Amino acid sequence: MTLAVDPGNVASVPDEEEQAGDAARPGMREVADRAGVAMSSVSRVLSGHPDVSPRMRQVVMAAVRELGYRPDLLAQGLRRGKTFSVGFTVSDIANPVLAEIVTGAEKRLREAGYSLLLTNSEGNPALDVEHISLLERRRVDGLILSLAEENDPQTVAALRRVAVPVVLVDRDIPTGVRARSVAFDHAAGMKAATEHLLRRGHREFALITGGPERPARERRRAVEETLAAAGDGAHCTIHEGEFSVDFGRRATRQILASAFRPTAIIAGGNMLMQGALLALHAAGVEVGREISFVGCDDLAIAEVHQPPIAVVRRDIPAAGIAAAELLLGELEPGDADRPDPPQQVVLPTEFVARASCAPAP
Amino acid sequence: MTLAVDPGNVASVPDEEEQAGDAARPGMREVADRAGVAMSSVSRVLSGHPDVSPRMRQVVMAAVRELGYRPDLLAQGLRRGKTFSVGFTVSDIANPVLAEIVTGAEKRLREAGYSLLLTNSEGNPALDVEHISLLERRRVDGLILSLAEENDPQTVAALRRVAVPVVLVDRDIPTGVRARSVAFDHAAGMKAATEHLLRRGHREFALITGGPERPARERRRAVEETLAAAGDGAHCTIHEGEFSVDFGRRATRQILASAFRPTAIIAGGNMLMQGALLALHAAGVEVGREISFVGCDDLAIAEVHQPPIAVVRRDIPAAGIAAAELLLGELEPGDADRPDPPQQVVLPTEFVARASCAPAP
């Protein structure tokens, strides 16, 4: 068995003192000439092909080192039809949750030899479809998508056309789209949070959340169903918008200004939580006394807040890693030891009760 | 003047009902055949070359639409020697500051037609050099780097070898490296913060900061110089480590446990600030009464904290945008209206006094 050698990783400077200026990056051609062999032989040595004599390997590797040759991944990708790159389009990298997912996915993919092509859609579905197309033209081997709007018609159409494997993160798979997905069980955490508030006597709720799609819809439904199941005249006003600090702030201001102020606010999203806390603070409302509050994702702000903020939390990086693995499952030829991975992964969420949830007045 | 047409953006599905299965993505060859012209003509039409008759343009575009042709950027990059992609290696994407810088840079580069190849070094300089090499082999047109360690010998060596334009963000340019940089004037903000604390009577300081390099060193020097200039017996213990929440927490615990507890803590970095606040909170220390505190970067946590945290703040996305523009200045042929951009950009920082800085006991 012959090991493939990877000249790309040699950090050593070429032995040859090629002074700056002339030396255009040497190609395989130069290596072949210098070693006095054919290009095909160089290629075989470098790619670990079995039909290579020890002597050949030696002379080629010497030439490679002397010239400091590093293969051109562009040409390689073109010829092989595989680029070892995956596209990741995300609705907002500045969102710490998404950033952590990207981190996890990048790490896992890097370990498997893939690079990440990152695009940011700024919550704009038009950019999503543009990016999907762009990444395909760049010939990525696969796509990981955290879509701005999973049901945008253009987006769905684009998704249907995609030829490479796709993994959706925390989004439902639109009908007619061949994809895998990793999602969180937001409902479980939200249900627990709502029940907790109910037990503490709350009946008037406000929920701040994103649009009508996956992560927001799950949360909303969990809250509504839990309240309905409880009967008891519990009621919840819904504030739908986008997952941004700004909307969290605006919605909270609106809630505080309303005639019938709820006794409990649930912020369904970490950006919304930050915005809500800023607004509550600006209004001088004492969280945990005048009003109870539940947020999402256990950021430092939740723990440090006075009083500490109860949150629905989850293992964020796990989602990134899971997404990468789902994709790798499709990209790498099925290893025997890794039987076909599931099409969908659902990760748990958990409610953490803290002092921000007080008994209802 | 002829406009270049970009078939990549057509979101319309091909007129031709090419049923799934057979149709391998059509190439320029298929388009040429269908239009009954030569490939060179197709290329000319698509790239906006002037030597194209109206009739030619029409028939080619028709074929393009019918087949749903989208050019292969890999082959294009190979032939043109330009990939319209830039590599961005960052020490930690999960750091909200870095995430925002990436966001800004991505947006600006995208507008200019470039894609972002993102790699995460996890604070490991070895990964930095690996990534620099990898990105070069992927033939990126330029590099934006937020290095793990700007003075790591391997890193510096790798940097010296790089052939494409490089922009360093918030790092000093090692000697012998041809690069531009965008950095923050951390010293100004830190000086203001320190002076503020001095005026309030503090003499015993603790500074938590990163390693011996750029962003940390600047901050440290500013604090030390300001204290030295004040005379007055002011003193500061330095806690050097890495820019992570965990180190912020550990260092703060250590500070609180020390025999001579300082009256003011400065956290030089947003992750450190988060960690410090968590530790202070866990220890039950009342910030702004028992101890004064200054953090970095105006995250929501600083504003919402009770009492609000005084911080040194700065315009983060601006750094990303500036980095992108510095790079574009080198990548795009010098426009007349945009005279040679500066080699280095320094962005200001500003101290925001808040209640976390109390008079010294």
Add this chain to the structure above:
DNA sequence: CTGCCTGCTGGAAAGGTTTCCGGGACGAGG
């Protein structure tokens, strides 16, 4: 009418790699 220039087009090379295929050398078996 000739010559030249302009406008447009097609053919082919080039960019850097991988892979298929054919073939030479050599040992073994008949």
Add this chain to the structure above:
DNA sequence: CCTCGTCCCGGAAACCTTTCCAGCAGGCAG
């Protein structure tokens, strides 16, 4: 001695574009 098979190696096509160059037709001036 011939054939066959194995082991290696070199040549060339292929991947998908762009770009250079040559050529052809037509217009215009001389």
